[in-house]
Amino acid sequence: MTTVESDRSGHVHEPLTDQFLGVEFSVADHVAYYAELRARGPLLWNATQGFWVAPRHAEVMAVATDSETFCSGRGILTFEIGAEYASPPTMMHTDPPDHTRYRALVQPAFGRRVVKTLDASVREAAKALVDRLPLDRAVDVVPPLAVPLPVQVIAQLLGLPEERWDDVWAWSEASIPGTEIYADEARRAALNAEMMAELMRLVAEARVSPKDDVIGQLATTEVDGDRLTDDELAMFLNQLLVAGNETTRNTISGGLVALAENPDQWARLVADRSLVASAVEEILRWTTAVIYFMRTATRDTELGGVPVAAGEPVVMVYASANRDEAEFGPTAGSFDVGRSPNHHVAFGFGAHFCLGAALARLEVAAVLDALLDRGVTRLELAGPVGRSASNIIAGVTAAPMILHTT
Numbered sequence: 001m002t003t004v005e006s007d008r009s010g011h012v013h014e015p016l017t018d019q020f021l022g023v024e025f026s027v028a029d030h031v032a033y034y035a036e037l038r039a040r041g042p043l044l045w046n047a048t049q050g051f052w053v054a055p056r057h058a059e060v061m062a063v064a065t066d067s068e069t070f071c072s073g074r075g076i077l078t079f080e081i082g083a084e085y086a087s088p089p090t091m092m093h094t095d096p097p098d099h100t101r102y103r104a105l106v107q108p109a110f111g112r113r114v115v116k117t118l119d120a121s122v123r124e125a126a127k128a129l130v131d132r133l134p135l136d137r138a139v140d141v142v143p144p145l146a147v148p149l150p151v152q153v154i155a156q157l158l159g160l161p162e163e164r165w166d167d168v169w170a171w172s173e174a175s176i177p178g179t180e181i182y183a184d185e186a187r188r189a190a191l192n193a194e195m196m197a198e199l200m201r202l203v204a205e206a207r208v209s210p211k212d213d214v215i216g217q218l219a220t221t222e223v224d225g226d227r228l229t230d231d232e233l234a235m236f237l238n239q240l241l242v243a244g245n246e247t248t249r250n251t252i253s254g255g256l257v258a259l260a261e262n263p264d265q266w267a268r269l270v271a272d273r274s275l276v277a278s279a280v281e282e283i284l285r286w287t288t289a290v291i292y293f294m295r296t297a298t299r300d301t302e303l304g305g306v307p308v309a310a311g312e313p314v315v316m317v318y319a320s321a322n323r324d325e326a327e328f329g330p331t332a333g334s335f336d337v338g339r340s341p342n343h344h345v346a347f348g349f350g351a352h353f354c355l356g357a358a359l360a361r362l363e364v365a366a367v368l369d370a371l372l373d374r375g376v377t378r379l380e381l382a383g384p385v386g387r388s389a390s391n392i393i394a395g396v397t398a399a400p401m402i403l404h405t406t
């Protein structure tokens, strides 16, 4: 690959970074592509749109843990470069002190106690879905398992009954760039309006008679006399749909594909259940559902020995960082359910570390446990794995496999 152009900043264009323009990815082999990025250097410039790409673990961590130097308020995806927001579209787009206040108000609703109260119902939901899967013949595990579980869990967070599960799914699809519904502008707008009206209704209800659930917690939590406004609460609930659905879905489907491709690793889980927790972490690293998020430098600085000027965006390629040999050693390219330590960045890192991490971990563990409880001895791929072309979400659209019990 030759470098062909530079821009007014004087930085040299790296054509490999063009994959982060727009929302479409056109790489056949993601793992090889990320390895190529990491080999090119710690920071690679895209002159077409003017952003840096950071493909290595060390720089991703440096950016993620310094929100003073690298802010989120100027967009977290490359198509937002240059956008001006009157108010932040999500909490992911906020910076201290707003983010710190916001986080203090929503964190309690995702605390250990609340996630613990969800444990039984998440496991029950996973078990019900797994118990309905056919055994010893081919099934695509995406529609009957990976899609409904996160939808059901989020519907539960919102206090919505079973007959609204389809709505929750459609609202989530309409909020995520790159999905089919997202491309249909009229349908998307209608779904968004419907969702916001429903969320505002739920907020009003929770204000009047809050229950001891996530939405009730969010409606009542006060920090130093401060609490979320109705608009903030509705915006946050909307964000749960975006943040918690496709991410978890693709982690589940991608994880099952990895286990089918590595039957020795499933055999280790069958032999030793205590490996489920580390298997969940390895699935998160291996699948890295969120491919990248972006920050913008607030001042002149330096990253990996490269000067970065104030105003320059930096793309943190989590999916590449999670395969970095400098962090994970010579086995970085192997799927190892017992990996320890496993400092992956699938949930990001620092101030914006995923708020739903405990819940997502619980969902993935619940699926593994339900499959083990059902006596699945081996997972075998039964057809081509479908992958989405998004450069934001590492989507697994089809995962046909046989769940063997003999």
Ligand code: HEM
Pocket: 072, 076, 091, 092, 093, 103, 154, 239, 240, 243, 244, 245, 247, 248, 251, 288, 289, 290, 293, 345, 346, 347, 348, 349, 351, 352, 353, 354, 355, 356, 357, 359, 360
């Ligand atoms: C495996 C599944 C998941 C993955 C891979 C994932 C990934 C991420 C990542 C990378 C971030 C960092 C954003 C940033 O740095 O700008 C994040 C933030 C966030 N996630 Fe998740 N997520 C998952 C599941 C969930 C779930 C289940 C929920 C809630 C129901 C959730 C809610 C959030 C929220 C609210 C934030 C924003 C936190 C902040 O800005 O302070 N996520 N997630």
